[in-house]
Amino acid sequence: MPPQAQQFLDQLNATLPLEAYLIVGALMFGIGVWGALVRRNAVVVFMCIELMINAVNLTLVAFADYLPNAGGAGVGYAVLVIAVAAAEVAVGLAIALAVYRSRKTVNVDEINLMKG
Amino acid sequence: MITTITIFFPLVGLILMLLLKSADERTVRYSALGVAAVPLLLVTYIYFRYGGDLDASSLTQGFDWVSSLGIGYRVGLDGLGFGMFFLSALLTLIAVVASWDVRENLRQYYTILFVAELGMLGVFAAQDLILFYIFFEVTLIPMYLLVGIWGDENRRPAAIKFFIFTFFGSTVMLAGFLALGILSGPNFSIETLIGSGPLSRTAQLAVAVPILFGLLIKVPAVPLHSWLLDVYVSSPTSTNVMLSGILPKLGTYGLIKIALPLLPQGVEPFLPIIAAFGVVNIIYGAFVAFMQTDLKALVAYSSIGTLGFILLGIASGNVLGINGAVMQQVTHGLYSALLFIIVGIIAARTGTRRISELGGLAARMPWAGGLLALGALAAMGVPGLAVFVSEFMSIMGGFVAFPVQGTLAAVGILLGAMYLLHMLRRVIFGPIERPAVAETTDAGPVEMAAIVPLALLLLVLGIFPSLLINIQQPAVELVAAVIGGS
Amino acid sequence: MITAQTFVGLIPELLVFVLSILVLMVGVFAPRATGLVAGLAATTPLVALVGTAVLLFTRFEGSFFGGGYVVDDFALYFKLLVALSAFFAVLAAARWSGETGDAPEYFTLILSVALGSMLLVSMRDLFGIFVAIELATIPSYALVAFDRSRRESPEGGMKYLLTGMVAASILLYGIVLIYGAAGSAQLADIANTFIGRLSPVALLGLVLLVSGFAFKISAAPFHFWTPDAYQGAPTSAAAFLSVAPKAAIFAVLLRIFLEGMPGAASTWAVVAAVLAIVTMFVGNLFALRQRNVRRMLAYSSVAHSGYILVAFAALRGAGAETAVQAVLIYSAAYLLMNLGAFLVIDLVGEEAKSYNGLFRTRPGVALSMAVFMAALVGIPPLSGFWGKAWIILAGAQSGSTAAYLAVGALVINSVLSVPYYFGIIRNMAFEEPVTGAGEPKGTGAVKFSVYALAIATALFFIVVGPLATLAGNSGLL
Amino acid sequence: MVVAFIFLASMTLLCAMGVVLSRNVVHSALFMSGSFLGVAGFFVMLNSPALAAFQVLIYVGAVTVVILFGIMFTQRPQVRRFGSILQRQRWSGFFVAIGVGAFLAYMMGLQNWDYTEPGNGPREVSGLGEILLGVNGAPPIFSLLFEVISILLLVAVIAAIVVSRRKTGEGIDRPGSDREEVSR
Known part of the structure; x- marks a missing residue:
C-alpha cells in the first residue's frame, strides 16, 4: 500500500477534535435560529426550536465525552434537556391547537390582535 | 414630642373629614377650621414656651428607622425652620377660611389640604435627609390634586406640568441626598452632617450639583420657572395661599438648611451663580409683571421677583444676608397670601381679573382696596412693613458679598415699585369702567378674617422684626460660620 | 447524602408540591366542590409561607445535594415573596376560575410556577437553574393561554411560548458553553473559570446566558413578548407572572453573578448597565402610548426590570452589599404595588376610560389604585420609593461610571413615567364618570387583596428597616 | 471516524x-x-x-x-408559492442566522481545546443510570433534578390537556365564524 494512502486511512481513523462537534452544533443552532426567524407557520417554528435544542444537546454531549474531569455527567444533563424539550412541545402544540381553533390559522404574522 | 404631635395633627383632620360623610357644608367647614387651628395654637405655645431655646429636648425626637444606613425619624425645630413652621400652620388656617370659592367636594378638599399641611410642617421640622425628602414629596400629590380638581378651566395641563417639573427636581435632589448620605457614613442625620467632614471637596461638588439643581427648580429660579405661572393662575384662591406662601420656600429652605451647611465647599463655587439667579429673578420678574394684564399673573410674577431677594440673601453667605433670606421667606408668605386672597375677592365680586377692566375699587371696596394697597406697599418694601426689613438685610448682605449683584438687586426694587404703583393706580384709583365694578360690595367678615391677620402680622413684624430675628439668629450664625469658615 | 436535614430544607417546596397535587385530586374526584378546591389552593401558599418563615426565623441554613442546592436567608426571603404572591393570585382567581371551569388545573398551574420559582432561588447548579426556570415557565405558557373567553389569550400564549422557547434554548446554549469551559455546572467551580481574561467560549457562554435571562426578565430588546402575554393572560395570572417568577429569576441571576462569576464583574456590570438603560427607556416610552391599562402595566413592568438591573450594574466595590439589599427590597416593594395594580383591573376594567371619575363612584378602589400608581412612580413613603432609593444608594456607592450613568437614566425615567401613571390618577380624580360603565365588578376576595396590598404598599416604610437588616445578613456576600 | x-x-x-x-x-x-x-x-x-x-x-x-x-x-391546504411560507423579514432573518452560526463556530474554533480528549462518556447504560441518580461521583444534584423533571412532565401534561380541551357551548366558536374565517 502506498504510504500516502496509508496516511490517508490513518487520518480517517484518527479521533476527531472537540471543535468538530462544536462547530456542527453551532451551525445547526444557526439554522434553527434562521428557521425560527423566517418561517410563518408556528408548527414549523416549533420544529426549528427543537433543532436549536438538539444542537445544544449535541454540544453538551460532546463536552461530556471530551472534558477530562466531568465524568460524563453532561450526558445526564442531556437527558434532563430532552425531557424539558418534550414538555415544551406538548404545551406548545396544545397552545397551537387553541390558537387554530380561535383563528383558523397558525401563521405567526396573522396572529396580530394586539398591537402597540 | 410636641413637634411630632404638631406635624401629625392634620391626620386627625383627615380622619375627621373621612368620617363626616353625611354632614352638611357648615359642619364640615367649622370642623376643618377647628382642626386647622390646633397646630397653629401648638406652634404659638412653642414660641412662647421655648422661644429662646429651640434645642430643648422636649422639642426634638429621634429614633432609628433603618439603622444599618443611619436613616432615622429625627424631628426638631430650629431657628431656620421655625418661622416657616409657624407660617405653614397659619396659612393652612387661612386657606381653610379663604376656601369660600370651593363649593364642590368640600370634604375631599380639606382632606387633601390637611395632607399638604402635614408635609409642609414635616419639611420644616425634619432633621434627617430622607425624612426631609419624604415630607418634601408628600406635599406634591396634594398640590397636584388641589390644582387639578378645583382649579379653573386650564387646570389639568397646569397641574401635570407642575407635578412633572417639581418631581424631576426633587428626584434629582434625592439622588444628591442619597449620595451625600452614603458617602459620608452612611449617615443621614442633618445635625451630624453639618460641615460634612469626611467628604472631599470634589465629592462635595459632585453631590452639590444635583441638590442645587433640584432645589432651584423648586424655588423656581428663572430659567426653570415655567411651571409656576400656569399653576398659580389656575388654582383656587385658598390653594394659591399655600402654593405661593409655602411651596417655593421648600426650595429656599432646602438651600439654607441643607445645601449650605452640609456642603460648604461644594456650594461655595456656585454662590455667585445663585446670586446671579437671584438678580435675574428680581429683574425678570419685575419686567414680566409689568407686562401682565391679569392681576393674578402680576402677583405671581411679583413672587418670582421676591424669591430672587431670598436667593441673593442665601448666596451672600453672611449673617446679614442669610438672616434676611430666612425672614423674607416668612414675610413673602404673608404678603403674597394677602395679595392672592384679595385678588380672589376682587375676581369673585367683579367677575374679572383683567387690570384694564378694573378701576376705582377704593370707592366701592375701601377695606379690600386698602388692604390690597397695604400688600402692594409691603411688596415694594416700604419701611414700616415687615418686607422692608428682610429685603433690606438680604440686599445689604448680598451687596457685601457680591457688589454688582447687590446693586442690580437694589435697582430691581425700583422696578418693583414701578409696576406695583402702576397696578394700584389702575385698579384702586382710576375711573370705574365696568358696571359690575360699580355695583360691587366690600369684603365680608369671613373674607376679612382671612386677610386681617396677615396684614397685622406684616405690620407687627415690620415694627418689631426682632420677634423673628432673635429666634433665627443663633442658627443663622451657625450656618454662616460653616460656610464662611471653609 | 440525603438526610433528614435535606427534607427540612425542602419543606416549603414539598408542601407546595403535595398540596397542589391534592388540589388537583380533589378537583378531579369531587368536581362540584369548587369552594373546597379554592380554599385548599389558597391554603397551600399560606402553609408554604409559614414553613418558609419558620425556617427563616430559626435561621435554618444548609447546603444539600453536594452543594447544588442551598437554603440560606437569601433563598428563603425570595421563597417568602413567591409564596405571598401566589397566595394573592389564587385568592384573586378563586371566583373567576370557578366560573370558567378547570379551577383545579388553574390553581395547580399557578402553584407549579410558584414551586419552580421557589426551587430556582436555591439552585447552585446551572442545569438545576435551567430545569427550575422551565418548571416555572412551562405552566405559565398555559396560564397565559388559559382564558377561553378572550381571543387574545391563546394568541398571547402563543407569542409567549415561541419567544420563551427560543429564550430557553439560548439560555441553555449559554449554560452548556459555560459548562464546557468550566468542566462543571456548579457555581463554585465556575467561579474559577471567570477569573482574569475570559476564554472565548466562556465569554460567549456569558453573553448567551445574559441574553437568555434578558428574555426571561423582559429586558429590552428582548421584551416584545411581555405586553402580548400580559394582555392575553387572565388578570390574576398576569399579576402573578409579573412578580413572582421575575423576582426569583432576578434572585438567581444575582446568585449566578456573585457566586459563579465574581471575577468577571467588570464585564457583566457594564452589560447590566447598558441593558438597564435601554430597558428603562423602552419600557417607559412605550408605556406612554398605551390606552389599555393592562398593556400599560406590562410595559411598566419592563421599565421596572430596567430599574432592578441598575442594581446589578452597581454590584461593584463598596456598593455590592447595598445593591443586594436593593434587589431584595425592590422585589418586595414591586411585588406589593404591581400585584395590586394588576388586580385592580379585575375590579374596574382594562380601558383607561373605565377609570374616569372613580374617586367619586368607588373611592376605596380609587384610593388603592392611586396608592399603587404613586408607589410605582416612586413617591415617598410608599413602597416603590424605598426600592428606588436603595438602588440609587447602591449606585452612589459603587464608584463605577456605568452605574452612575444608569442611575442618571433611572432618575430621568422616573420622571418619564409620571404621565402614564398619573394619567390613571387624573382619570380617576378629574374626569367625569363614564355613564353606563359604572357597575362594580370583581369579587370580595379580589377587593380584599387589593385593599390589603394597598395598605401594605402604604405602610412599607415600617418594615424597610428590618428588611435591610435581613438583607444585610442574607449570606450572599 | x-x-x-x-x-x-x-x-x-x-x-x-x-x-x-x-x-x-x-x-x-x-x-x-x-x-x-x-x-x-x-x-x-x-x-x-x-x-x-x-x-x-x-x-x-x-x-x-x-x-x-x-x-x-x-x-389548511398547502400553499404553492415558496414565498408565502416566509415572513416579511426573510432576508434579515437569513443574514442574522448566517451571522449567528458563523460567529458561534468561529468562537468555538478560537478556544484552545488541547486539554480535552474523547472517551469520558458513560459507555454503559448503567453508567448513565448512576449519573441520573447522582451516585458514584456524579453530581448529587441529579437526585433532586430527576424528581423536578418528573414534576415538570406531569405539570406539562396537565397544562397541555387543559389548554387543548374544550367543553361544548363555550369559548370562541360562535356559529358562522368558521365559514367567515375560511372564506377570507
Whole structure:
C-alpha cells in the first residue's frame, strides 16, 4: 500500500477534535435560529426550536465525552434537556391547537390582535 | 414630642373629614377650621414656651428607622425652620377660611389640604435627609390634586406640568441626598452632617450639583420657572395661599438648611451663580409683571421677583444676608397670601381679573382696596412693613458679598415699585369702567378674617422684626460660620 | 447524602408540591366542590409561607445535594415573596376560575410556577437553574393561554411560548458553553473559570446566558413578548407572572453573578448597565402610548426590570452589599404595588376610560389604585420609593461610571413615567364618570387583596428597616 | 471516524436546512426527524449509546409523531408559492442566522481545546443510570433534578390537556365564524 494512502486511512481513523462537534452544533443552532426567524407557520417554528435544542444537546454531549474531569455527567444533563424539550412541545402544540381553533390559522404574522 | 404631635395633627383632620360623610357644608367647614387651628395654637405655645431655646429636648425626637444606613425619624425645630413652621400652620388656617370659592367636594378638599399641611410642617421640622425628602414629596400629590380638581378651566395641563417639573427636581435632589448620605457614613442625620467632614471637596461638588439643581427648580429660579405661572393662575384662591406662601420656600429652605451647611465647599463655587439667579429673578420678574394684564399673573410674577431677594440673601453667605433670606421667606408668605386672597375677592365680586377692566375699587371696596394697597406697599418694601426689613438685610448682605449683584438687586426694587404703583393706580384709583365694578360690595367678615391677620402680622413684624430675628439668629450664625469658615 | 436535614430544607417546596397535587385530586374526584378546591389552593401558599418563615426565623441554613442546592436567608426571603404572591393570585382567581371551569388545573398551574420559582432561588447548579426556570415557565405558557373567553389569550400564549422557547434554548446554549469551559455546572467551580481574561467560549457562554435571562426578565430588546402575554393572560395570572417568577429569576441571576462569576464583574456590570438603560427607556416610552391599562402595566413592568438591573450594574466595590439589599427590597416593594395594580383591573376594567371619575363612584378602589400608581412612580413613603432609593444608594456607592450613568437614566425615567401613571390618577380624580360603565365588578376576595396590598404598599416604610437588616445578613456576600 | 462524522454532519445539517426550506409542513417534520437521527448518530460516536437510544425513542419517535398530529390538526391546504411560507423579514432573518452560526463556530474554533480528549462518556447504560441518580461521583444534584423533571412532565401534561380541551357551548366558536374565517 502506498504510504500516502496509508496516511490517508490513518487520518480517517484518527479521533476527531472537540471543535468538530462544536462547530456542527453551532451551525445547526444557526439554522434553527434562521428557521425560527423566517418561517410563518408556528408548527414549523416549533420544529426549528427543537433543532436549536438538539444542537445544544449535541454540544453538551460532546463536552461530556471530551472534558477530562466531568465524568460524563453532561450526558445526564442531556437527558434532563430532552425531557424539558418534550414538555415544551406538548404545551406548545396544545397552545397551537387553541390558537387554530380561535383563528383558523397558525401563521405567526396573522396572529396580530394586539398591537402597540 | 410636641413637634411630632404638631406635624401629625392634620391626620386627625383627615380622619375627621373621612368620617363626616353625611354632614352638611357648615359642619364640615367649622370642623376643618377647628382642626386647622390646633397646630397653629401648638406652634404659638412653642414660641412662647421655648422661644429662646429651640434645642430643648422636649422639642426634638429621634429614633432609628433603618439603622444599618443611619436613616432615622429625627424631628426638631430650629431657628431656620421655625418661622416657616409657624407660617405653614397659619396659612393652612387661612386657606381653610379663604376656601369660600370651593363649593364642590368640600370634604375631599380639606382632606387633601390637611395632607399638604402635614408635609409642609414635616419639611420644616425634619432633621434627617430622607425624612426631609419624604415630607418634601408628600406635599406634591396634594398640590397636584388641589390644582387639578378645583382649579379653573386650564387646570389639568397646569397641574401635570407642575407635578412633572417639581418631581424631576426633587428626584434629582434625592439622588444628591442619597449620595451625600452614603458617602459620608452612611449617615443621614442633618445635625451630624453639618460641615460634612469626611467628604472631599470634589465629592462635595459632585453631590452639590444635583441638590442645587433640584432645589432651584423648586424655588423656581428663572430659567426653570415655567411651571409656576400656569399653576398659580389656575388654582383656587385658598390653594394659591399655600402654593405661593409655602411651596417655593421648600426650595429656599432646602438651600439654607441643607445645601449650605452640609456642603460648604461644594456650594461655595456656585454662590455667585445663585446670586446671579437671584438678580435675574428680581429683574425678570419685575419686567414680566409689568407686562401682565391679569392681576393674578402680576402677583405671581411679583413672587418670582421676591424669591430672587431670598436667593441673593442665601448666596451672600453672611449673617446679614442669610438672616434676611430666612425672614423674607416668612414675610413673602404673608404678603403674597394677602395679595392672592384679595385678588380672589376682587375676581369673585367683579367677575374679572383683567387690570384694564378694573378701576376705582377704593370707592366701592375701601377695606379690600386698602388692604390690597397695604400688600402692594409691603411688596415694594416700604419701611414700616415687615418686607422692608428682610429685603433690606438680604440686599445689604448680598451687596457685601457680591457688589454688582447687590446693586442690580437694589435697582430691581425700583422696578418693583414701578409696576406695583402702576397696578394700584389702575385698579384702586382710576375711573370705574365696568358696571359690575360699580355695583360691587366690600369684603365680608369671613373674607376679612382671612386677610386681617396677615396684614397685622406684616405690620407687627415690620415694627418689631426682632420677634423673628432673635429666634433665627443663633442658627443663622451657625450656618454662616460653616460656610464662611471653609 | 440525603438526610433528614435535606427534607427540612425542602419543606416549603414539598408542601407546595403535595398540596397542589391534592388540589388537583380533589378537583378531579369531587368536581362540584369548587369552594373546597379554592380554599385548599389558597391554603397551600399560606402553609408554604409559614414553613418558609419558620425556617427563616430559626435561621435554618444548609447546603444539600453536594452543594447544588442551598437554603440560606437569601433563598428563603425570595421563597417568602413567591409564596405571598401566589397566595394573592389564587385568592384573586378563586371566583373567576370557578366560573370558567378547570379551577383545579388553574390553581395547580399557578402553584407549579410558584414551586419552580421557589426551587430556582436555591439552585447552585446551572442545569438545576435551567430545569427550575422551565418548571416555572412551562405552566405559565398555559396560564397565559388559559382564558377561553378572550381571543387574545391563546394568541398571547402563543407569542409567549415561541419567544420563551427560543429564550430557553439560548439560555441553555449559554449554560452548556459555560459548562464546557468550566468542566462543571456548579457555581463554585465556575467561579474559577471567570477569573482574569475570559476564554472565548466562556465569554460567549456569558453573553448567551445574559441574553437568555434578558428574555426571561423582559429586558429590552428582548421584551416584545411581555405586553402580548400580559394582555392575553387572565388578570390574576398576569399579576402573578409579573412578580413572582421575575423576582426569583432576578434572585438567581444575582446568585449566578456573585457566586459563579465574581471575577468577571467588570464585564457583566457594564452589560447590566447598558441593558438597564435601554430597558428603562423602552419600557417607559412605550408605556406612554398605551390606552389599555393592562398593556400599560406590562410595559411598566419592563421599565421596572430596567430599574432592578441598575442594581446589578452597581454590584461593584463598596456598593455590592447595598445593591443586594436593593434587589431584595425592590422585589418586595414591586411585588406589593404591581400585584395590586394588576388586580385592580379585575375590579374596574382594562380601558383607561373605565377609570374616569372613580374617586367619586368607588373611592376605596380609587384610593388603592392611586396608592399603587404613586408607589410605582416612586413617591415617598410608599413602597416603590424605598426600592428606588436603595438602588440609587447602591449606585452612589459603587464608584463605577456605568452605574452612575444608569442611575442618571433611572432618575430621568422616573420622571418619564409620571404621565402614564398619573394619567390613571387624573382619570380617576378629574374626569367625569363614564355613564353606563359604572357597575362594580370583581369579587370580595379580589377587593380584599387589593385593599390589603394597598395598605401594605402604604405602610412599607415600617418594615424597610428590618428588611435591610435581613438583607444585610442574607449570606450572599 | 472521520467518514462517519462527515456523513452524520452532512445528514444533520442538510436535513436541518430541509426543515426550514420545505414548502410542505409534513416534509419539514420528516426532515426534522432525519436531523434528529443524525444527532443520535453523533451520540453513538460520543460514547453515549444509551442517550442515542433515548434520542431515537423520544425525538424521532414521540416528538415527531406528536408534531405530525399537530400538523394534522392545524393545517389548511398547502400553499404553492415558496414565498408565502416566509415572513416579511426573510432576508434579515437569513443574514442574522448566517451571522449567528458563523460567529458561534468561529468562537468555538478560537478556544484552545488541547486539554480535552474523547472517551469520558458513560459507555454503559448503567453508567448513565448512576449519573441520573447522582451516585458514584456524579453530581448529587441529579437526585433532586430527576424528581423536578418528573414534576415538570406531569405539570406539562396537565397544562397541555387543559389548554387543548374544550367543553361544548363555550369559548370562541360562535356559529358562522368558521365559514367567515375560511372564506377570507
